[in-house]
Amino acid sequence: MLSFKDVTCTIDGYQILEAVTFKVVPGEVVALVGSSGAGKSTVFRLLTGEFRPTQGHILLDDTALSDLSFNSIQQYRRQVGVVFQDFRLLPQKTASENISFALEVCGLESKVKQKVPALLELVGLSQKMNAFPKELSGGEQQRLAIARALIHDPKILIADEPTGNLDPKNAREISELFAKLNKENNLTILFATHDPNMLSHLQPRIIRLEDGKVKFDLYNCLPEEAFAGIF
DSSP states (O other): EEEEEEEEEEEETTTEEEEEEEEETTEEEEEEOSTTTTSHHHHHHHHSSOOOEEEEEETTEEGGGGGHHHHHHHHHHEEEEOTTTTTTOTTSSSSHHHHHHHHHHTTTTGGGGHHHHHHHHHHTTTGTTTGGGGSSSSHHHHHHHHHHHHHTOOOOEESTTTTSSOOHHHHHHHHHHHHHHHHHHOOOEEOOOOOHHHHHHHHOOEEEETTTTTEEEESOOOHHHHHHTTT
């Protein structure tokens, strides 16, 4: 279980989050919505340990992030798969190498032959294993980024605007992949989005942030309600 308990985050004297509280239970799909500057990306940066809360606590199961040392943070980050809007692939490495690199830097080369082909198949890129990122479409690049994020069998997948750079067709395919991962692997997913179609397809629980605070936390929320007043 992921828990935010009265989390306040102040950076350079500017309060970005104020007393944010929510829980995400295993197997749940949760969307963070809100206008730019509402605090969505800060939630993710707190989750990866890049930021630390000024007040409050963040726990993943029994692990309190604020108590982790530098070395412990590296171990913790393997429990959290991260997907970005801009893919962040290594341009000089093939699809297969982009995934295997995440194992190699951790000294887990022995797992490459087993895990990398399985992940490429999972995201539908088995035929593109030797392709470089520039040879892949935007949707394919994002699927590759998702495969890389899954390499350590994370407890939770977090995604910051995963369809933000994609056309509607590819955005729908990424939504379908998220739904598949959740249904077949019981993967917990927390994502930020401005894409109403992604909400319609996944029908997640929706947490809306405004000015660094939780405005509402709802199940069965329609996209037009989630984004009311944002656009």
